[in-house]
Amino acid sequence: MFTGIIEAVGIVEKIETKGSNIDFTLNCPFTHELKIDQSLAHNGCCLTVVKTEGTTYTVTAINETLEKTNLGKWQEGTVVNLERCMKMDGRLDGHIVQGHVDKTGEVTGIENKDGSYIVTIQYNNEGDFVTVPQGSITVNGISLTVAKSEDSQFSVALIPYTWEFTNMKNLQPGDTVNLEFDIIGKYIARLIKKQNVI
Structure with missing residues (x-):
């Protein structure tokens, strides 16, 4: 669950195609706070962190996600809006956002x-x-x-x-x-x- 309040922007540093999926590696200011299996919204699309290394982290987009979103248009250098999932004790500053792109x-x-x-x-x-x-x-x-x-x-x-x-x-x-x-x-x-x- 998200609120639609962007925490930071990330930069796409690497794109790897693996079958019908794509691994995106991004650099962002709070990479050091991320952990494996954490949910993170990328341009409003909820993706799971699968790897962290230094100032970068990696997420995987499956084919269904690529077909429904603009992720398939990303290139190295693309600027992406980022938001971590909301804390239950936090304020809902935006509105209820699921991270599921329609x-x-x-x-x-x-x-x-x-x-x-x-x-x-x-x-x-x-x-x-x-x-x-x-x-x-x-x-x-x-x-x-x-x-x-x-x-x-x-x-x-x-x-x-x-x-x-x-x-x-x-x-x-x-x-x-x-x-x-x-x-x-x-x-x-x-x-x-x-x-x-x-």
Whole structure:
């Protein structure tokens, strides 16, 4: 379980293909605190630490993960948003995030609003995925508030701190981002869909 509050960014240092899986080795500021089998969200995708060595650690992404996320587009040097799982005695500063990417979206617009930024993202709306104004959405692991919601598209507003200290500042129109829709919204959408079938 995560909150969508990014702790730090990591840098991909090595990529190794092993059958249909890929091992990613990253460098991050808190590597010395990581241990084997620990869960760590990478752009919102929960992966298990399988190795640590010095300032680097390694995680494995299986084929299903690569198909559902933007991890398959990573290259050496890619900047990745990182968050360790939440502590039960901590504050929930973002919203309830599972670390399970629902689908990817495409950045269609980035607007600088004199220091803050409006990012517009388009996605395939097949399935029980909805956004609502002032609702929560996770983009590349970041808990954000929906500023504008339309079918298959939404916009989020970023404060300067979020823009500067995550990988959002590296985005360009056309880039792929990981999306995790609000778990409560997903349950409600599924229940309504079932009621309409009956």
